[in-house]
Amino acid sequence: MATSDRLPNRLLRYAESRKNLTGCAAGLAGLALTLTGAAGALWPLVVVGLYAAGALIAPPERPDTPCFPDAGEQLDALRADFTKLRAYLAEVELPPAARERVDELAELLDALLAPGWVSDPEQLHVLARAVRQDVPEAVDTFVRTRWWSRVTPGAEPPERHLERQLSALREEASAIADELHEAEALRQQTHTRYLEERNR
Known part of the structure:
Protein backbone atom coordinates (compact mmCIF):
# COMPACT_ATOMS: atom_id res chain seq x y z
CA MET A 1 0.00 0.00 0.00
CA ALA A 58 18.57 19.43 -18.01
CA PRO A 59 20.04 20.77 -14.76
CA PRO A 60 19.42 18.53 -11.75
CA GLU A 61 16.62 19.26 -9.33
CA ARG A 62 17.70 21.34 -6.38
CA PRO A 63 15.89 21.13 -3.05
CA ASP A 64 14.60 24.39 -1.59
CA THR A 65 16.94 26.11 0.85
CA PRO A 66 15.64 25.63 4.40
CA CYS A 67 14.16 28.73 5.98
CA PHE A 68 15.49 29.40 9.49
CA PRO A 69 14.15 31.98 11.92
CA ASP A 70 15.94 35.32 11.81
CA ALA A 71 17.50 37.00 14.84
CA GLY A 72 14.26 38.77 15.76
CA GLU A 73 12.24 35.54 15.72
CA GLN A 74 14.95 33.74 17.71
CA LEU A 75 14.91 36.55 20.26
CA ASP A 76 11.11 36.37 20.60
CA ALA A 77 11.28 32.61 21.23
CA LEU A 78 14.13 33.11 23.70
CA ARG A 79 12.19 35.80 25.58
CA ALA A 80 9.24 33.39 25.88
CA ASP A 81 11.58 30.73 27.30
CA PHE A 82 13.08 33.30 29.67
CA THR A 83 9.60 34.09 31.00
CA LYS A 84 9.17 30.38 31.80
CA LEU A 85 12.59 30.34 33.47
CA ARG A 86 11.72 33.33 35.68
CA ALA A 87 8.49 31.64 36.78
CA TYR A 88 10.50 28.50 37.66
CA LEU A 89 13.14 30.50 39.57
CA ALA A 90 10.43 32.30 41.55
CA GLU A 91 9.12 28.95 42.83
CA VAL A 92 12.48 27.47 43.84
CA GLU A 93 13.58 27.84 47.44
CA LEU A 94 17.12 29.24 47.49
CA PRO A 95 19.45 30.52 50.25
CA PRO A 96 19.62 34.35 50.48
CA ALA A 97 23.06 34.67 48.84
CA ALA A 98 22.08 32.39 45.93
CA ARG A 99 18.73 34.17 45.59
CA GLU A 100 20.53 37.50 45.29
CA ARG A 101 22.84 36.15 42.58
CA VAL A 102 19.92 34.58 40.69
CA ASP A 103 18.00 37.86 40.77
CA GLU A 104 21.03 39.83 39.55
CA LEU A 105 21.59 37.37 36.71
CA ALA A 106 17.88 37.43 35.79
CA GLU A 107 17.88 41.24 35.64
CA LEU A 108 20.95 41.25 33.42
CA LEU A 109 19.48 38.60 31.11
CA ASP A 110 16.20 40.50 30.96
CA ALA A 111 18.05 43.66 29.88
CA LEU A 112 20.09 41.79 27.25
CA LEU A 113 16.99 40.09 25.84
CA ALA A 114 15.16 43.38 25.38
CA PRO A 115 14.31 43.94 21.71
CA GLY A 116 16.85 45.87 19.70
CA TRP A 117 20.03 44.95 21.54
CA VAL A 118 21.37 41.49 20.76
CA SER A 119 21.42 40.40 17.12
CA ASP A 120 24.83 38.73 16.86
CA PRO A 121 24.35 34.94 16.41
CA GLU A 122 27.18 34.10 18.81
CA GLN A 123 25.75 36.32 21.54
CA LEU A 124 22.28 34.87 20.95
CA HIS A 125 23.74 31.39 21.29
CA VAL A 126 25.38 32.26 24.63
CA LEU A 127 22.13 33.76 25.97
CA ALA A 128 20.04 30.84 24.70
CA ARG A 129 22.40 28.37 26.35
CA ALA A 130 22.21 30.28 29.63
CA VAL A 131 18.40 30.51 29.61
CA ARG A 132 17.57 27.07 28.27
CA GLN A 133 20.34 24.99 29.80
CA ASP A 134 22.87 26.49 32.21
CA VAL A 135 20.66 28.36 34.70
CA PRO A 136 17.93 25.67 34.95
CA GLU A 137 20.54 22.92 35.28
CA ALA A 138 22.51 24.81 37.95
CA VAL A 139 19.39 25.46 40.05
CA ASP A 140 17.92 21.98 39.57
CA THR A 141 21.24 20.32 40.45
CA PHE A 142 21.42 22.46 43.59
CA VAL A 143 17.91 21.43 44.64
CA ARG A 144 18.67 17.73 44.14
CA THR A 145 22.10 17.89 45.80
CA ARG A 146 20.73 19.85 48.76
CA TRP A 147 18.23 17.07 49.41
CA TRP A 148 21.01 14.45 49.43
CA SER A 149 23.26 16.62 51.62
CA ARG A 150 20.61 16.42 54.35
CA VAL A 151 20.94 12.65 54.26
CA THR A 152 24.75 12.76 54.26
CA PRO A 153 25.84 15.64 56.51
CA GLY A 154 29.43 16.88 56.46
CA ALA A 155 29.67 17.21 52.68
CA GLU A 156 30.53 20.50 50.99
CA PRO A 157 27.47 22.77 51.01
CA PRO A 158 25.81 22.66 47.57
CA GLU A 159 25.03 26.39 47.70
CA ARG A 160 28.75 27.15 47.25
CA HIS A 161 28.74 25.43 43.87
CA LEU A 162 25.49 27.15 42.91
CA GLU A 163 26.90 30.57 43.82
CA ARG A 164 30.07 29.87 41.80
CA GLN A 165 28.03 28.70 38.81
CA LEU A 166 25.78 31.76 38.96
CA SER A 167 28.81 34.04 39.23
CA ALA A 168 30.37 32.42 36.15
CA LEU A 169 27.11 32.84 34.22
CA ARG A 170 26.86 36.48 35.28
CA GLU A 171 30.43 37.11 34.06
CA GLU A 172 29.51 35.57 30.72
CA ALA A 173 26.40 37.75 30.40
CA SER A 174 28.35 40.82 31.59
CA ALA A 175 30.87 40.25 28.80
CA ILE A 176 28.03 40.52 26.28
CA ALA A 177 26.77 43.69 27.98
CA ASP A 178 30.29 45.15 27.79
CA GLU A 179 30.51 44.34 24.08
CA LEU A 180 27.15 46.04 23.46
CA HIS A 181 28.22 49.08 25.49
CA GLU A 182 31.48 49.37 23.54
CA ALA A 183 29.62 49.09 20.24
CA GLU A 184 27.17 51.83 21.23
CA ALA A 185 29.97 54.07 22.54
CA LEU A 186 31.85 53.64 19.26
CA ARG A 187 28.69 54.41 17.32
CA GLN A 188 28.17 57.58 19.35
CA GLN A 189 31.77 58.71 18.83
CA THR A 190 31.52 58.03 15.09
CA HIS A 191 28.33 60.08 14.85
CA THR A 192 29.92 62.93 16.82
CA ARG A 193 32.91 63.01 14.45
CA TYR A 194 30.59 62.92 11.44
CA LEU A 195 28.54 65.88 12.71
CA GLU A 196 31.61 67.90 13.62
CA GLU A 197 33.27 67.29 10.24
CA ARG A 198 30.04 68.06 8.38
CA ASN A 199 29.81 71.50 9.99
CA ARG A 200 33.37 72.53 9.12
Whole structure:
Protein backbone atom coordinates (compact mmCIF):
# COMPACT_ATOMS: atom_id res chain seq x y z
CA MET A 1 0.00 0.00 0.00
CA ALA A 2 2.80 2.41 0.91
CA THR A 3 4.55 1.72 -2.44
CA SER A 4 1.35 2.39 -4.41
CA ASP A 5 0.83 5.65 -2.48
CA ARG A 6 4.37 6.76 -3.26
CA LEU A 7 4.23 5.95 -6.99
CA PRO A 8 1.71 8.69 -7.94
CA ASN A 9 3.71 11.19 -5.91
CA ARG A 10 6.90 10.20 -7.72
CA LEU A 11 5.21 10.43 -11.10
CA LEU A 12 3.79 13.85 -10.24
CA ARG A 13 7.19 15.08 -9.05
CA TYR A 14 8.83 13.83 -12.26
CA ALA A 15 6.11 15.44 -14.40
CA GLU A 16 6.92 18.80 -12.77
CA SER A 17 10.70 18.29 -12.86
CA ARG A 18 13.15 20.24 -14.99
CA LYS A 19 14.25 17.04 -16.71
CA ASN A 20 10.74 16.23 -17.94
CA LEU A 21 9.99 19.82 -18.98
CA THR A 22 13.28 20.12 -20.90
CA GLY A 23 12.69 16.70 -22.49
CA CYS A 24 9.17 17.72 -23.53
CA ALA A 25 10.50 20.92 -25.10
CA ALA A 26 13.08 18.91 -27.05
CA GLY A 27 10.41 16.37 -28.04
CA LEU A 28 8.21 19.19 -29.37
CA ALA A 29 11.17 20.32 -31.46
CA GLY A 30 11.28 16.75 -32.81
CA LEU A 31 7.57 16.96 -33.71
CA ALA A 32 8.23 20.26 -35.50
CA LEU A 33 10.97 18.54 -37.50
CA THR A 34 8.50 15.75 -38.32
CA LEU A 35 5.90 18.24 -39.58
CA THR A 36 8.50 19.84 -41.86
CA GLY A 37 9.40 16.40 -43.20
CA ALA A 38 13.01 16.54 -41.96
CA ALA A 39 12.62 13.54 -39.64
CA GLY A 40 11.43 11.17 -42.34
CA ALA A 41 10.05 7.73 -41.57
CA LEU A 42 12.04 7.48 -38.34
CA TRP A 43 10.21 10.43 -36.74
CA PRO A 44 9.19 8.46 -33.58
CA LEU A 45 12.85 7.72 -32.87
CA VAL A 46 13.77 11.36 -33.47
CA VAL A 47 11.09 12.59 -31.04
CA VAL A 48 12.04 10.03 -28.37
CA GLY A 49 15.76 10.69 -28.89
CA LEU A 50 15.33 14.45 -28.57
CA TYR A 51 13.19 13.99 -25.44
CA ALA A 52 15.88 11.75 -23.88
CA ALA A 53 18.64 14.19 -24.85
CA GLY A 54 16.69 17.09 -23.34
CA ALA A 55 16.06 15.14 -20.11
CA LEU A 56 19.77 14.27 -19.87
CA ILE A 57 21.09 17.81 -20.38
CA ALA A 58 18.57 19.43 -18.01
CA PRO A 59 20.04 20.77 -14.76
CA PRO A 60 19.42 18.53 -11.75
CA GLU A 61 16.62 19.26 -9.33
CA ARG A 62 17.70 21.34 -6.38
CA PRO A 63 15.89 21.13 -3.05
CA ASP A 64 14.60 24.39 -1.59
CA THR A 65 16.94 26.11 0.85
CA PRO A 66 15.64 25.63 4.40
CA CYS A 67 14.16 28.73 5.98
CA PHE A 68 15.49 29.40 9.49
CA PRO A 69 14.15 31.98 11.92
CA ASP A 70 15.94 35.32 11.81
CA ALA A 71 17.50 37.00 14.84
CA GLY A 72 14.26 38.77 15.76
CA GLU A 73 12.24 35.54 15.72
CA GLN A 74 14.95 33.74 17.71
CA LEU A 75 14.91 36.55 20.26
CA ASP A 76 11.11 36.37 20.60
CA ALA A 77 11.28 32.61 21.23
CA LEU A 78 14.13 33.11 23.70
CA ARG A 79 12.19 35.80 25.58
CA ALA A 80 9.24 33.39 25.88
CA ASP A 81 11.58 30.73 27.30
CA PHE A 82 13.08 33.30 29.67
CA THR A 83 9.60 34.09 31.00
CA LYS A 84 9.17 30.38 31.80
CA LEU A 85 12.59 30.34 33.47
CA ARG A 86 11.72 33.33 35.68
CA ALA A 87 8.49 31.64 36.78
CA TYR A 88 10.50 28.50 37.66
CA LEU A 89 13.14 30.50 39.57
CA ALA A 90 10.43 32.30 41.55
CA GLU A 91 9.12 28.95 42.83
CA VAL A 92 12.48 27.47 43.84
CA GLU A 93 13.58 27.84 47.44
CA LEU A 94 17.12 29.24 47.49
CA PRO A 95 19.45 30.52 50.25
CA PRO A 96 19.62 34.35 50.48
CA ALA A 97 23.06 34.67 48.84
CA ALA A 98 22.08 32.39 45.93
CA ARG A 99 18.73 34.17 45.59
CA GLU A 100 20.53 37.50 45.29
CA ARG A 101 22.84 36.15 42.58
CA VAL A 102 19.92 34.58 40.69
CA ASP A 103 18.00 37.86 40.77
CA GLU A 104 21.03 39.83 39.55
CA LEU A 105 21.59 37.37 36.71
CA ALA A 106 17.88 37.43 35.79
CA GLU A 107 17.88 41.24 35.64
CA LEU A 108 20.95 41.25 33.42
CA LEU A 109 19.48 38.60 31.11
CA ASP A 110 16.20 40.50 30.96
CA ALA A 111 18.05 43.66 29.88
CA LEU A 112 20.09 41.79 27.25
CA LEU A 113 16.99 40.09 25.84
CA ALA A 114 15.16 43.38 25.38
CA PRO A 115 14.31 43.94 21.71
CA GLY A 116 16.85 45.87 19.70
CA TRP A 117 20.03 44.95 21.54
CA VAL A 118 21.37 41.49 20.76
CA SER A 119 21.42 40.40 17.12
CA ASP A 120 24.83 38.73 16.86
CA PRO A 121 24.35 34.94 16.41
CA GLU A 122 27.18 34.10 18.81
CA GLN A 123 25.75 36.32 21.54
CA LEU A 124 22.28 34.87 20.95
CA HIS A 125 23.74 31.39 21.29
CA VAL A 126 25.38 32.26 24.63
CA LEU A 127 22.13 33.76 25.97
CA ALA A 128 20.04 30.84 24.70
CA ARG A 129 22.40 28.37 26.35
CA ALA A 130 22.21 30.28 29.63
CA VAL A 131 18.40 30.51 29.61
CA ARG A 132 17.57 27.07 28.27
CA GLN A 133 20.34 24.99 29.80
CA ASP A 134 22.87 26.49 32.21
CA VAL A 135 20.66 28.36 34.70
CA PRO A 136 17.93 25.67 34.95
CA GLU A 137 20.54 22.92 35.28
CA ALA A 138 22.51 24.81 37.95
CA VAL A 139 19.39 25.46 40.05
CA ASP A 140 17.92 21.98 39.57
CA THR A 141 21.24 20.32 40.45
CA PHE A 142 21.42 22.46 43.59
CA VAL A 143 17.91 21.43 44.64
CA ARG A 144 18.67 17.73 44.14
CA THR A 145 22.10 17.89 45.80
CA ARG A 146 20.73 19.85 48.76
CA TRP A 147 18.23 17.07 49.41
CA TRP A 148 21.01 14.45 49.43
CA SER A 149 23.26 16.62 51.62
CA ARG A 150 20.61 16.42 54.35
CA VAL A 151 20.94 12.65 54.26
CA THR A 152 24.75 12.76 54.26
CA PRO A 153 25.84 15.64 56.51
CA GLY A 154 29.43 16.88 56.46
CA ALA A 155 29.67 17.21 52.68
CA GLU A 156 30.53 20.50 50.99
CA PRO A 157 27.47 22.77 51.01
CA PRO A 158 25.81 22.66 47.57
CA GLU A 159 25.03 26.39 47.70
CA ARG A 160 28.75 27.15 47.25
CA HIS A 161 28.74 25.43 43.87
CA LEU A 162 25.49 27.15 42.91
CA GLU A 163 26.90 30.57 43.82
CA ARG A 164 30.07 29.87 41.80
CA GLN A 165 28.03 28.70 38.81
CA LEU A 166 25.78 31.76 38.96
CA SER A 167 28.81 34.04 39.23
CA ALA A 168 30.37 32.42 36.15
CA LEU A 169 27.11 32.84 34.22
CA ARG A 170 26.86 36.48 35.28
CA GLU A 171 30.43 37.11 34.06
CA GLU A 172 29.51 35.57 30.72
CA ALA A 173 26.40 37.75 30.40
CA SER A 174 28.35 40.82 31.59
CA ALA A 175 30.87 40.25 28.80
CA ILE A 176 28.03 40.52 26.28
CA ALA A 177 26.77 43.69 27.98
CA ASP A 178 30.29 45.15 27.79
CA GLU A 179 30.51 44.34 24.08
CA LEU A 180 27.15 46.04 23.46
CA HIS A 181 28.22 49.08 25.49
CA GLU A 182 31.48 49.37 23.54
CA ALA A 183 29.62 49.09 20.24
CA GLU A 184 27.17 51.83 21.23
CA ALA A 185 29.97 54.07 22.54
CA LEU A 186 31.85 53.64 19.26
CA ARG A 187 28.69 54.41 17.32
CA GLN A 188 28.17 57.58 19.35
CA GLN A 189 31.77 58.71 18.83
CA THR A 190 31.52 58.03 15.09
CA HIS A 191 28.33 60.08 14.85
CA THR A 192 29.92 62.93 16.82
CA ARG A 193 32.91 63.01 14.45
CA TYR A 194 30.59 62.92 11.44
CA LEU A 195 28.54 65.88 12.71
CA GLU A 196 31.61 67.90 13.62
CA GLU A 197 33.27 67.29 10.24
CA ARG A 198 30.04 68.06 8.38
CA ASN A 199 29.81 71.50 9.99
CA ARG A 200 33.37 72.53 9.12
